[in-house]
Amino acid sequence: MNADMQQIAALAIVALAVLGLVFRRRLRGRRKSCADGCAACPTEKLRR
Amino acid sequence: MSSAPIPLSPLCQLPAGRTGRVTRLTGDEGFCQRIREMGFGEAALVTKISGSSTSLCLVNGMRIALNHGAAMSILVEHLPAAAR
Amino acid sequence: MAANVRPPDPGADGRGDLPPHIAAASLPRRASPASERTPVYAMVGNPNCGKTTLFNALTGLRQKVGNYPGVTVEKKIGEAYSQHGRPMKIIDLPGAYSLAARSPDEAVTRDVLLGRRADTPQPDRVICVLDATNLERSLYFVHQIFDLGRPVIVVLNMMDLAQRAGIEIDARELEARLGVPVIAGEAVHGRGVVELRLAMSRAELPLPRHRWDVPAPIAPAVAELQASLSEGDGRPPLVARAEALLLLTDFDTVRVAGSTPLSARTTGILDAWRQRWAGQGTDWSGTLIKSRYDSIHRLCHDVTRRTRTQGPSLSDRVDAILIHSVWGWLVFATIMALLFFSIFTLAEYPMNWIDSQVAALGDWVKSTMSAGDLRDLFTDGVIAGVGGIVVFLPQILILFFFVGLLESTGYMARAAFLMDRPMSRVGLHGKSFIPLLGSYACAIPGIMATRTIEDAKDRLVTILVAPLMSCSARLPVYLLMIATLLPGDALPAGTKAGIMLLMYFLGTAGAFGFAWLFKRTLLRSSPPLMILELPPYQPPRFKDILRHMVERAWLFLKNAGTIILAISIVLWFLTTYPKHPDPAASPDVQIAHSFAGQAGKVIEPLIKPLGFDWRIGIGLITSFAAREVFVSSMGVIFGVQAGDDNTAPIRDAMRAAVWPDGAPLFTPLVCLVLMVYYVFAMQCMSTIAIVKRETNSWRWPLFQIAYMTGTAWLVCFAAYQAGRALGF
Structure with a gap:
């Protein structure tokens, strides 16, 4: 892979990371307001 | 039960190892209410396990910790040591 | 223990004994058995009587359990299946002594049971969990539940403990007297769960038959x-x-x-x-309470028998030491010292192993890919960022193991007892220490746990100071700084543990100090009265601890693989672009030319008085997401700067870092000041979100950011300037 291709790929990954951060809430689904899915958290989705 | 005069004092002054009977609850009404609801109301027997500023008491088989303010608002009559 | 499930008996539903309005009101429900709608059960009982353990056993969920009152502070909904395979909804509720709620967690229980929560269906049936060692008090709450006129199933939990304490309960007699199914068992050993499920599967459940006349004057x-x-x-x-x-x-x-x-x-x-x-x-x-208790007392008299009078139990003998005014503190200090010592000694081997694996991965990428941006992204961004933080997994696991030990043995409540005196000096009571101790693991469950505090102002003070307790996310930052501060393995682990203990102490002292200040200024209220039940000691339940550790480890890795990964990638971009016009420029020049370098220069004047340069400043900004991001940011920044052929640990790169004039950046003083900054600064978005939710306004989280980060700056400024003046 030459340097230009690498640059394009790297920038694409960066763009993905930015999108991921921006839409973090939505990606995480219904869990609101809490990034920490600890057991004490009522919004933690219950699993079976 | 002994008929000797029974001293009345706040729970915080009950010596460790002694048993008393709750005679009156004073102070904050909401707190008294909760104490009663926990079975710590008038006529309950309390044994002081330890405590100087924070008391640890045995009531109905449960260990209850009370801070100084709480222990102060519970008046007990001291029972003779043998009355357990 | 014998199963006491009564066979369905159409004649024994107890309706005949009920006041007419109850019988009438329950008729429509009973006429159409719950065949269409999923029946909703509520699980209620006094605090620490084993509701959540039973709930987990029924639903297969893994909600947190522990041996202290107030583990569950919010309703949890789960699903179980009846004997016939029909789904049943179960709501696990926080423990309560009474429906007249005194604290926010009890209010949750009251509101769900009275059908006031819009987001929760009103329970059709109620499972009352009773602590068999304390039947009378447990029955008081059950007595109030009976007033609701719902079918009730009573579970006599902890029968083994009751037996050991010399209390024998005739479950059959109790069942006959109450008129509802009574199931004896021990939830921790899974006994009684099958019987409970059977009872829950019954299409018809009797209404309570226990007669109690409201006192005449009332x-x-x-x-x-x-x-x-x-x-x-x-x-x-x-x-x-x-x-x-x-x-x-x-x-x-x-x-x-x-x-x-x-x-x-x-x-x-x-x-x-x-x-x-x-x-x-x-x-x-x-009068009302007494009348209930009189009726309960008569009942208990008939169904219980004391086989022997209770002498001092094992718990009492242990307590004689653990809450002793001298020995108790010694034990507390020993536990803490042991915790920090094991973080440094036990964690070293797995940490070195992970470290070497991360380095090997970096080398492998370097040797297989040709030079270019993508390769740099992988090595300097992804591997340096995520790898730098994953290294600290063992330490986090050790911390959670210790916290789990404290929670499952019953020591938490003892720590609260011990701490009551110092806490009363600052105007709070010992109960506030349970959330604070929990905040050593993570401030979020800690802040949730403040729901057990009755007084609203005391609760707010506790919420405000809880994030000052050093949480597990600070651990990687402390460890990185200590490793930079004290290179090599020559120094004994004791010194490192000592520095760490100092940071934890500083945070705790800060929490106490600010609590004192807030109680005297912003949130004045009279000294609170504390009443706290101390549970009997239990041997630690390693299965639960292990499960909790695995959950936290997974969460930590998930965070590293998502947020930290993304931030590392973005940070790599910001430190790499725009590229210096001269491709042969040294990495130092290149990074200074980048977006991050330019932005860092803008904020540098603000943090230079603390001895921090712009690179540290970038770490401070990115770690607003979560404190451990600081470590990965340092990994990326110093990884990019170190250039191509270096996969040495971050600490070595950091130790080599210099100011433009050649003076070393991470002097011992700066390392310490940076740790102090993290002790005080509010650097956690999740905490801010949870404080917002628990206080129901933006006012307090914003205040928290301002006072904590302000304090961090001032303390660091004073410490750095004083240190400089003293010649460090």
């Missing part, structure tokens, strides 16, 4: 209030009766009414009766 008031509540306030008839009884139990109507204010008519009736009783000298609320 009965007319109950009737009047009940009528007003059902007509004026629109309460269903059964809820109205239960609520009327509660209004006559508690002086504070808010505790009963919660956020649904009473109508003027009801308030009028209540006030009129209270005035009348006050005139007559009737202690109305005491």
Whole structure:
């Protein structure tokens, strides 16, 4: 892979990371307001 | 039960190892209410396990910790040591 | 223990013994058995009686359990299947002593049971979990539940402990007297779970038969209030009766009414009766409680037998040491010292292993890919960022293991007892220490745990200072700085552990200091009264601890693989672009030319007085997401800067870092000041979000950011300038 291709790929990954951060809430689904899915958290989705 | 005069004092002054009977609850009404609801109301027997500023008491088989303010608002009559 | 599930008996539903309004109100429900709708069960009982353990056993969920009152502070909903395979919904509720709620966690229970929560269906049936070692008090709450007129199943939990304490309970007799199924068992050993599921599967469940007459002086008031509540306030008839009884139990109507204010008519009736009783000298609320207890007392007298009088139990003997005014503190200090010492010694081997694996991965990428941006992204961004933080997994696991030990043995409540005295100096009570101790693991469950605190102002003070307790996310930052500060393995682990202990102490002292300040200024209130039940000690339940550790480890790795990964990638971009016009520029020049370099230069004046340069400043900014991001940011920044052929640990790169004039950046003083900054600064978005939710406004989280980060800056400024003046 030459340097230009690498640059394009790297920038694409960066763009993905930015999108991921921006839409973090939505990606995480219904869990609101809490990034920490600890057991004490009522919004933690219950699993079976 | 002994008929000797029974001293009345706040729970915080009950010596460790002694048993008393709750005679009156004073102070904050909401707190008294909760104490009663926990079975710590008038006529309950309390044994002081330890405590100087924070008391640890045995009531109905449960260990209850009370801070100084709480222990102060519970008046007990001291029972003779043998009355357990 | 024998299973005491009664076979379905159409004649024994107890309806004949009920007051007519209850029987009437329950008729429609009973006429159409719950075949269409999923039946909803509520699991209730006193704090620490084993509700969540039973809930987990029924639903297969893994909600947190522990041996101290107040582990569950919010309702949890799960699903179980009946014997016939029908789904049943189960709501696990926080423990309560009474429906007249005194704290926010009890209010959750009250509101769900009275059908006031819009997001939760009102339970059709109630499972009352009783602590068999304390039948009388447990039955008081059950007595209130009976007023709701719902079918009830009683679970006598901890029968083994009761037996050991010399208490024998005749479950059959209790069942006959109450008229509802009584199941004896031990939830921790899974005994009684099958029987409970069977009882829950019954299409028809009897209503409680226990007779209790409302004391004569109060009965007319109950009737009047009940009528007003059902007509004026629109309460269903059964809820109205239960609520009327509660209004006559508690002086504070808010505790009963919660956020649904009473109508003027009801308030009028209540006030009129209270005035009348006050005139007559009737202690109305005491009468009601006493009458319930009298009835319970008679019941207990008939169903329990003491096989022997209780001498000092093992718990009492252990307590003689653990809450002793001298020995107790010594043990507490030893536990803490042991924790920090093991973080440094035990974690070293797995940490070195992970470290070498991360380095090997970096080398492998370097050797297989040709030079270019993508390769740099992988090595300097992804591997340096994520790898740098994953290294600290062992330490985090050790911390959670210790916290788990404290929680499952029953030591938490003892720590609260021990801490009551110092806490009272700052105007709080020992109960506030349980959330603070929990915050050593993570401030979020800590802040949730403040729901057990009765007084709203005390609760707010505790919420405000809880994030000052050093949480597990600070651990990687401390460890990185200590590793930079004290290179090599020559120094004993004791010194490193000592520095760490100092940071934890500093945070705790800060929490106490600010609590003192807030209680005297912003949130003045009278000294609180504490009443706290100390549970008997239990051997640690390693399965639960291990499960909790795995959960936290997974969470930590998930965070590293998502947020930290993304931030690392973005940060790599910001430190790499725009590229210096001269491709041969040294990495130092290149990074200074980048976006991050330019942005860092803008903020540098603000942090230079603390001895931090712009690279540290970038770490401070990115770690607003979560504190451990600081470590990965350092990994990326110093990884990019170190250039191509270096996969040495970050600490070596950091140690080599210099100011433009050649002076070393990470002097011992700066390392310490940076740690102090993280002790105080509010650097956690999740905490801010949870404080917002728990206080229901933006005011307090914003205040928290301002006071904590402000303090961090001031303390660091003072420490750095003083250190410089002293020649460090």
